[in-house]
Amino acid sequence: MTEVHLRDALDTLKSTGVRITPQRHAILEYIIQSMSHPTADDIYKALEGKFPNMSVATVYNNLRVFREAGLVKELTYGDASSRFDFITNDHYHMICNSCGRIVDFHYPGLDEVEHLASHLTGFEVSSHRMEIYGTCPSCKEHSTKVQ
Amino acid sequence: MTEVHLRDALDTLKSTGVRITPQRHAILEYIIQSMSHPTADDIYKALEGKFPNMSVATVYNNLRVFREAGLVKELTYGDASSRFDFITNDHYHMICNSCGRIVDFHYPGLDEVEHLASHLTGFEVSSHRMEIYGTCPSCKEHSTKVQ
DNA sequence: TATTAATTTGTAATTGTTATAATAAGTATA
DNA sequence: TATACTTATTATAACAATTACAAATTAATA
Structure with a gap:
């Protein structure tokens, strides 16, 4: 591959x-x-x-x-x-606020959002960026143990 | 306001x-x-x-x-x-690749994406970020005129 | 209004990235 | 193959956004 x-x-x-x-x-x-x-x-x-x-x-x-x-x-x-x-291929990123780790996850492109945005603003859309932030499983576990 | x-x-x-x-x-x-x-x-x-x-x-x-x-x-x-x-309140940004202008546009939060991502990766989601890139109307017009 | 901890200020340091100029390495042409 | 020409690499200096730090100042409260 x-x-x-x-x-x-x-x-x-x-x-x-x-x-x-x-x-x-x-x-x-x-x-x-x-x-x-x-x-x-x-x-x-x-x-x-x-x-x-x-x-x-x-x-x-x-x-x-x-x-x-x-x-x-x-x-x-x-x-x-x-x-x-x-x-x-199209994928987005999930980012851990605590350790900075980046994990890929797949999701069909948000064409609908691009379309709407283009319609509302008059922009010619070329791409978009989306990221999701949170706490990864290992940091989550660690923080509960510590406290 | x-x-x-x-x-x-x-x-x-x-x-x-x-x-x-x-x-x-x-x-x-x-x-x-x-x-x-x-x-x-x-x-x-x-x-x-x-x-x-x-x-x-x-x-x-x-x-x-x-x-x-x-x-x-x-x-x-x-x-x-x-x-x-x-x-x-929740809004996203549309960014012009050419002049850098940022325009707000409203769209219901992508809760579904957050949910799916959390399910797939085991993260505890806290927020997300989305931006759409393209060419704003005035830059679009300008570029067609120039060429 | 006097006290004290929080805040501001000015400056130096840090860090990621880019510009520049000299050198090296390919590529094309005769 | 020899030559000129273009592109890439290297080393280093410059740059710009941001932060750390220590000293001076000030907002909040008794």
Whole structure:
């Protein structure tokens, strides 16, 4: 599964005239196989064994390239680091307020909301973002134990 | 309408033991009457006539106080400044990708999604966030004219 | 009005991200 | 293959939003 995604992604990049460098290959592969919505720094640290000379700027540059190619989604959180997510099929994120863990969950796209919003505001809709916040099972358990 | 909100908000603060300083009063008032989801810096600039010696830190400190008291919602956007929104009733935001304008629109809370997500992931849900992105009417018009 | 704990202020520090310039690595053309 | 040309990487400096800190000030209450 991972390999198919990687191959497709590399093809997409090539077709838009982006060179496949070893760093790009590795960053892309890492994001795809990662189940954990990594930050730029996570990626940088994960690959520093393989690429001791790689710059953080390279990670950021390539994440931007991937985003612009529509391969990767950036999730921004104010002051904290952005997290990056390989785009497969539509899913949303559930975020733990206590430990920050992000869990995927699937839900059919909210086309109706987009439609209504477009109608009400006159915007031409391109996308939407939804996240649900709460406490994950393990934090929940932990907090009840502590108190 | 604004006055009622302001009075209620001040009462809420007082009841939790927060002092009402002139700066707090002014910041709160500004957010409530503002229709434009201001950044911390917007607020700072808007009030520097009234409070020439006010520090930016004061604005940030108080926005945190308001957020913790549940009076204000912070909308974060990665690198860019957070925007602050006085909480009245449930509404979502429509954001223009081109000029950054934020328009409110009302939609019944997505309780069903929260419920499903909670069921699927075992999280205890506290809130959710949804935003719709697109192009606002004036940017749309402008871009067609230019091309 | 005097007391005290909370708040403000000014500034320095922090952190995520981007700009820049020099170097390296591909790619195309003759 | 040699050459020029474009793109990518690296290292570092710069930037901007936000927060930490210590000293000075002030709101609330007895």
